[in-house]
Amino acid sequence: MSKLTMVEAINLALSEEMERDENVCMLGEDIGVNGGVFRATKDLQKKYGEERVMDTPLAECGIVGTAIGMAVYGVRPVVEIQFSGFTMQAFDQIEQNMARLRNRTRGKYNIPIVLRTPFGGGIRAVEHHSESREAYWAHTPGLKVVIPSGPRNARALLAAAIREDDPIIFYEPKAVYRAFREDVPDKPEIMEIGKAEVVRTGKDITLISYGAMMRPCKEAVNDLADDHGIDVELIDLLTISPMDTETLAASVQKTGRCIIVHEGQRTCGVAAEIIARLNEVVFEFLEAPIKRITGFDIPFPYFQVEEHFLPESEEIILAIKDTIDWQ
Amino acid sequence: MAFQEHEKKKTTSSEEVVSPNTPSAMHTSPIDLGHIEVLQILNEHGEVDSGLEPDFSDEKLLEVYRSMVLARAFDKRMMTMQRQGRMGTFAPNIGQEACIVGQVTSLTKDDWFSPSYRSFGAQIMRGWSMKHLMRLWAGFHDGFPPPKDVNDLPFSIVIGSHVLPAVGIGMGMNYKKKRDCVLVNYGDGASSQGAVSEALNFAAVYKAPVIFICENNGWAISTPTKKQSANEVLATHGVAHGMPSIRVDGNDILAMMCATKEATNRARNGEGPTFIEAITYRMSLHTTADDPKVYRNDEEVKVWESRCPIKRFETYLTNKGILDADSIEKMVTSCNDEAIQARDAFYAMPPADPTEIFDHLFNTIPEELQKQKEEYLKRLHQKGVDE
Numbered sequence: 001m002s003k004l005t006m007v008e009a010i011n012l013a014l015s016e017e018m019e020r021d022e023n024v025c026m027l028g029e030d031i032g033v034n035g036g037v038f039r040a041t042k043d044l045q046k047k048y049g050e051e052r053v054m055d056t057p058l059a060e061c062g063i064v065g066t067a068i069g070m071a072v073y074g075v076r077p078v079v080e081i082q083f084s085g086f087t088m089q090a091f092d093q094i095e096q097n098m099a100r101l102r103n104r105t106r107g108k109y110n111i112p113i114v115l116r117t118p119f120g121g122g123i124r125a126v127e128h129h130s131e132s133r134e135a136y137w138a139h140t141p142g143l144k145v146v147i148p149s150g151p152r153n154a155r156a157l158l159a160a161a162i163r164e165d166d167p168i169i170f171y172e173p174k175a176v177y178r179a180f181r182e183d184v185p186d187k188p189e190i191m192e193i194g195k196a197e198v199v200r201t202g203k204d205i206t207l208i209s210y211g212a213m214m215r216p217c218k219e220a221v222n223d224l225a226d227d228h229g230i231d232v233e234l235i236d237l238l239t240i241s242p243m244d245t246e247t248l249a250a251s252v253q254k255t256g257r258c259i260i261v262h263e264g265q266r267t268c269g270v271a272a273e274i275i276a277r278l279n280e281v282v283f284e285f286l287e288a289p290i291k292r293i294t295g296f297d298i299p300f301p302y303f304q305v306e307e308h309f310l311p312e313s314e315e316i317i318l319a320i321k322d323t324i325d326w327q
Numbered sequence: 328m329a330f331q332e333h334e335k336k337k338t339t340s341s342e343e344v345v346s347p348n349t350p351s352a353m354h355t356s357p358i359d360l361g362h363i364e365v366l367q368i369l370n371e372h373g374e375v376d377s378g379l380e381p382d383f384s385d386e387k388l389l390e391v392y393r394s395m396v397l398a399r400a401f402d403k404r405m406m407t408m409q410r411q412g413r414m415g416t417f418a419p420n421i422g423q424e425a426c427i428v429g430q431v432t433s434l435t436k437d438d439w440f441s442p443s444y445r446s447f448g449a450q451i452m453r454g455w456s457m458k459h460l461m462r463l464w465a466g467f468h469d470g471f472p473p474p475k476d477v478n479d480l481p482f483s484i485v486i487g488s489h490v491l492p493a494v495g496i497g498m499g500m501n502y503k504k505k506r507d508c509v510l511v512n513y514g515d516g517a518s519s520q521g522a523v524s525e526a527l528n529f530a531a532v533y534k535a536p537v538i539f540i541c542e543n544n545g546w547a548i549s550t551p552t553k554k555q556s557a558n559e560v561l562a563t564h565g566v567a568h569g570m571p572s573i574r575v576d577g578n579d580i581l582a583m584m585c586a587t588k589e590a591t592n593r594a595r596n597g598e599g600p601t602f603i604e605a606i607t608y609r610m611s612l613h614t615t616a617d618d619p620k621v622y623r624n625d626e627e628v629k630v631w632e633s634r635c636p637i638k639r640f641e642t643y644l645t646n647k648g649i650l651d652a653d654s655i656e657k658m659v660t661s662c663n664d665e666a667i668q669a670r671d672a673f674y675a676m677p678p679a680d681p682t683e684i685f686d687h688l689f690n691t692i693p694e695e696l697q698k699q700k701e702e703y704l705k706r707l708h709q710k711g712v713d714e
Contacts, residue, residue, distance in 0.1 A: 025502060051502065057532055062491060062525035069495020069509075072480070073439075075502050092522060096488045100688075104481050105472040107687045142688050165690045194693065242693030 003181040009151035010040045010116075010172065013158040014078065016188050018048050021076065024162055025052045027063050028080030037082055038118060038177055060089035064115065068097045071111045071167075078162060084119035084171065085128035091136075098167045099142030110165040114158070118174035119147075120212050120263055121310055124303040131300055132211075132264035137169040138241040138273070145240040146193055147171045149214040151182040153238060156191035164193060171240075173212035196244040198251065202233035205257040205320055208248060208274060210237035213261045213311060220316035230324060240270055248274060249281045256287035257323050261311050266294040288326035291319050363562045365574040365606065368581040371634045373642025381585050385649045391432055391580060392644060395424040395637050397662040398448030401457055404666040405464065409615045413674075417464040418445045422578075422610030423544060425636030427512075428452060429583025430540045430605070433591040434510055441480040441493035441511040443542070449512075453477055457669030458676065467679050486547075487513055487520035490539075494526045497535030497600070508536040508594035510587070516547025518561050527568040527602070536594030538587060539565065539602045542577060544609040549622035565602020577605030578636040581643075608634070681707055 004012065018024045026041060032055040035042035045053035056063050060081055067077040081087045087094070094115070101111050121130035137145045146161055146168055148154035154172065161168045199214075200221060209217045214236055224230040233251050237243070252258045258278060260271035271292035278290060293311045301309050368379045383391075402421050408414035420427055428448040431440060440453055450460060454477040463470025473479040480496075483489035493511035500507050517523055518541055530537045541561050545552055552559055565572030571593070575586045583605060590601035608631040612619060644650035650658075685692060685700040692700065 054533075057525075057528055059525040059528065061522050062529050065488075065491020065522060065526065066495035066498055066529050069492035069497070070499040070502065071495070072492060073496045073499030073503070075499045092485070092488060093491060096483075096485050097492055101480075101492075103688045105687075106468060107690075108472040110690065144689075242695055245695065 001183045001185060004151045004155075004184045005178045005181055006148070006151045006154045006172070007038055007040050007177045009155035009182075009184050010158055011042055011044070012184065013155040013162075014041060014044060015047065017078075017159055017162040018044065018052065020188075021162075023074065024076045024078065025054065025070070026078045026080065027054045027056050027067055029056055029058055029063070029082050031055060031080050036080060038174065040116070040172075041080065060086050061093055064090035064098060064113075065093040067113050068093060068101065068111060071113050072101070072109045076112045076162065078114045078116060081115060081117040083125075083129045083131075084117040084133065085131045087115070087117055087133075094137075094143070094169075095140060099140045102166070103142060111167045112165045113167045114161045114164075114170050115168065116158070116170045116172060118177070119171045120173050120175055121300055121303075121306045122175035122212060124306070127302060130303075130306065132171075132262070132295060134169075134171055134240050134264055135269045138243075138270065139268070142167065144168045144193060144242065145171065147173065147211045147238065147240055149173065149211055149236050149238070150176065150180075152184050152189070153191055153197075153236075155184055156189040157193065157238065159188060160190045160193050163190070168193070171211065175212040176215070179215070191238070194239045194242050194244060196238055196247040197236045198233065198247065199236050200232065200234040202231040202255070204231045204255060205259065205323060206233045206235060206248070206251040206255045207259050207261070207316070207320065208235045208237060209261040210240065210270075211262070213263055216311060216313040216316060217261055219313035220320065223313065223317055224320060228321065230320060232320065237270075243273065243277070245277045245281065249278060252278050253282045253285045256285050258286075258290045259293065259316070259319050259323060260290065261293045261316060263295045263310055265297050266292065267297050269294055288323045291323055293319055363560055363566070363572065363574050365576055366582045366586055367576040367579050368585065369579045369639055369643050371578070371639055373639040373646065375581070375643055375646075379585070381581060383584065385647075387432075388644060388647075389649060391428060391584070392640055392650070393658055393662065394428045394448055394452050395580065395640065396658055397451060397665060398424045398428060399637065400659070400662040400666040401447055401451065401460070401669070404663075404670055405461070406615070408461075408670065413465075414461070415464050415466045416614050416616045418614045419611040420445050420447045422631065422635070423542065423607045424448050425580040425583055425640065426540075426542055426577035426605045426607045429580045430510060430512060430538075430587050430603075432584050433588040435507070436476065437478065437505070437507045438591070439478045439480070439493070439496045439507070439509040441489045441496070441509060442482045443486075443489070443513050443517070444482040444484065445514070445542075446482060446512060450479070450482075453479055455479075457666060458673040461669060461673040462676060465673070468684070469679075487517035487523045489513075490517070490520075490523050490526040491529070494530045494535050494537050497530060497537040497594075498533050500536055501533065506536075506595045506597075508538060508591050510538040510540065510591070512540040512542055514547060515541070515543045515545070515552045515555050515561060516550065518564060519555055524564070524568075527564060527570070527600075530600040531569045534597065534599035536597075537600040538590040538594060539600065540587070541602065541604045542607060543604055544577075544607045546609050546613070546619075546623065548613045548617060549619075551623075560604070562602060562604035565600075565604075568602075570600045570602050572602035572604070574604045574606060577607030578634050578639070580636060580640050607636075681712060
């Protein structure tokens with residue numbers, strides 16, 4: 001076991017996978033000598049060479065588009081897009097080719113790409129650096145969307161993603177990158193993609209979240225247990241698409257109440273999808289309307305006021321108490 | 328002239344600040360794009376430039392000639408079927424046969440081809456059967472995947488979106504230390520796409536073994552090349568990205584064969600990408616849903632009729648003594664027959680399978696998608712279309 005930050009755990013997974021499979025390569029801006037602007041790829045070029053850790057021209061569409069061709073040819077590219085806000089430059093290639101080339105060729109070509117990109121707010125970044133647009137990718141047929149919440153699951157999910165033959169958007173919550181350390185096993189670890197994790201079992205209400213929002217959720221859960229005797233079941237979604245409806249439904253069937261928290265915008269967001277699914281399968285078990293605490297339908301605000309935009313534990317506590325008291 | 332004087336004035340200034348890794352702006356000179364020659368070996372009368380005449384074998388020349396005739400026969404058959412309501416919307420290739428067929432004549436099975444949608448003749452040469460292409464354009468999913476052992480991408484619909492993946496395949500060849508190459512074609516319209524510029528840049532930076540064929544056929548639906556680009560010499564796009572670039576008479580099959588042969592040799596020798604602007608003309612419609620009378624003059628089309636790529640190749644081969652009126656007629660008849668046989672084979676193919684549309688998106692169908700599939704199958708059952 002070593003105590004690692006999320007950035008270090010990601011670096012570890014990348015290094016292990018490159019070691020394991022010589023077809024795994026990396027493309028991105030400033031990922032080589034510089035080790036990436038967050039240092040997620042630190043020393044990997046030194047270790048694996050310029051041909052496998054490729055500093056690219058500054059063109060996100062070009063990075064993703066060429067990675068698609070490499071994938072068709074049997075290479076397994078891991079792409080780093082410096083900030084998720086810049087992924088929009090590559091939307092064309094993600095939508096037209098990465099997500100659908102397998103389908104267009106009826107399975108003749110696989111597109112085993114992992115597109116890693118830091119997302120979310122909370123680090124006082126400049127404009128276009130704090131977006132959470134996971135709903136776009138979940139809405140695109142053909143993509144899987146994975147979002148870790150801590151060092152250990154980041155390492156295990158990234159390794160699993162690199163071994164998958166389908167294209168994956170791997171959203172890294174950058175507010176968590178260096179927020180805390182966690183024990184990470186010395187041996188490589190794999191977590192199954194498509195599975196949510198019940199982080200804490202409880203009987204009164206189900207709280208569902210993912211990424212950086214797991215931290216205020218955990219705070220809220222602890223406070224509610226300590227101060228109010230409310231027993232919350234906390235679920236970390238981990239994979240946004242395909243969504244593990246079964247785990248969510250089983251929990252809500254038990255608790256009868258549910259709250260969903262994410263920082264992405266509300267309309268047509270991940271919470272909206274979860275609510276629709278729960279309505280389909282556990283409507284008769286619901287004791288109260290399902291509530292969502294999300295980012296608002298505005299562009300992510302500039303950093304002097306970002307703390308007011310992001311959901312916080314106080315708000316989650318209030319919403320949970322409201323839902324428990326709902327008649 | 329004014330620009331040069333300005334430069335001179337700047338370089339005579341006494342103080343210069345030079346960054347350690349950037350040459351001073353004061354030392355740069357204006358880029359000279361130079362004059363880019365148009366390679367023509369066979370003129371529109373079928374007369375050959377003897378100094379440039381290549382020594383392809385008679386068999387090779389006849390094979391290429393037949394591919395051009397077959398491409399035209401296929402095109403005409405497709406048009407008839409479309410007008411009869413038995414074919415979907417498609418993009419005719421008529422008039423561009425030399426460009427389209429010529430570009431793939433130097434490719435091997437291990438090379439890759441990433442076509443735009445106006446590439447019939449090339450696809451047939453690459454191993455796509457005509458009934459397969461008919462299936463594709465008639466709206467069957469099973470028409471999209473390239474045949475087994477054919478290393479092609481399916482053609483792109485979103486203009487220019489196939490160029491970056493083609494470059495990626497070339498980068499993959501470098502990664503795997505293979506000495507093969509990729510050929511990608513796109514039109515004058517696609518040359519305006521940002522992603523195409525990015526593709527040229529990536530190919531040049533990584534010395535990817537890619538041959539870019541920019542088919543300048545004068546029109547992107549209704550937009551003429553002069554409105555597409557202020558600089559009508561599209562070969563300069565290659566120059567600007569730092570790769571050898573040439574303009575070729577795209578209606579001259581010999582020029583197309585020679586230019587692409589040299590480019591594929593360069594690619595295989597690790598010398599990186601080449602840009603070929605092929606000047607040709609879209610004789611027919613953009614697609615069968617288009618009416619060019621709305622936006623272009625028939626006089627212009629007439630001028631290009633006299634530059635027909637098949638006619639001039641026939642003249643050359645006749646002068647060379649390997650073709651005559653009789654063998655031409657036989658060849659045309661056999662190609663027309665082949666297109667008709669393909670049509671009949673296509674008509675005899677089974678109807679589309681409506682049940683498989685969920686099965687190819689992922690390697691393993693996710694649970695939610697499986698549920699949706701079952702819902703859809705139920706719908707088919709209610710409509711009575713399953714079996």
